[in-house]
Amino acid sequence: MSNQNSKESKHVSLQDLQNTIATKKQEAADIKEQSAVLAEENNVTVNVDPDALESGEKFLAAIGYFSFLCILPLVLRPASKFCAFHGKQGLVMTIFFLIFGWVLSAFGSLALGSYLLIHNLVVLIHVCFAIYAIYYAYKGEMRELPLFGKIAKQLDF
Numbered sequence: 001m002s003n004q005n006s007k008e009s010k011h012v013s014l015q016d017l018q019n020t021i022a023t024k025k026q027e028a029a030d031i032k033e034q035s036a037v038l039a040e041e042n043n044v045t046v047n048v049d050p051d052a053l054e055s056g057e058k059f060l061a062a063i064g065y066f067s068f069l070c071i072l073p074l075v076l077r078p079a080s081k082f083c084a085f086h087g088k089q090g091l092v093m094t095i096f097f098l099i100f101g102w103v104l105s106a107f108g109s110l111a112l113g114s115y116l117l118i119h120n121l122v123v124l125i126h127v128c129f130a131i132y133a134i135y136y137a138y139k140g141e142m143r144e145l146p147l148f149g150k151i152a153k154q155l156d157f
Helices: 002-009 014-041 057-063 067-076 081-108 112-139 149-154
Strands: none
Touching: 057 067, 057 081, 057 112, 067 081, 081 112, 081 149
16 A cells, blocks of 8 residues: 555646746756856857757858858847857958058059068958858857957947
C-alpha cells in the first residue's frame, strides 16, 4: 500500500506543469534582458540569435557596408537594432573613407607616385574593413568595428 501512495504523490497535474514551464520561460526572458543590458553597459559584443532575425535582416546589414548602400538598412528596417547597428557603422565607415579620399586627392598632386600607392593602400584597408564587417553581419553578430564602432554608437537616429 505504501508503494501505491508514493505513485500517487509523484503524480503532477497538467496545470502545474504548464505553470512551471511558463515561470521558467519568464525567468529565461528576464535573464536574457538583463544580459543584454549588461552587455551594452560593458561594451561587449552581442550575438543575435539568427532565428530571431526577420527575413533579410542579415542581408541588409551586410550590404550596409557597400558605400552608400549603408542607407538601406537604416531606411528599410528602422526598428531593427541589428540593422541600425550595422547601417550606422557602414555610414560612419563610408563617410570616413570618403573624406580621407578627398584629403588624399587634394595632396596627391604634390607627389604623384606615392599618391597612387597610398590611394591603393587606403582602398585595400577599406575593403578589409568591409569584408570583416560583412562576415560578422552574416553570422548575426553585432561586432563593433575598430575606429568606427564607437562613433556609430553615438549616432542617435
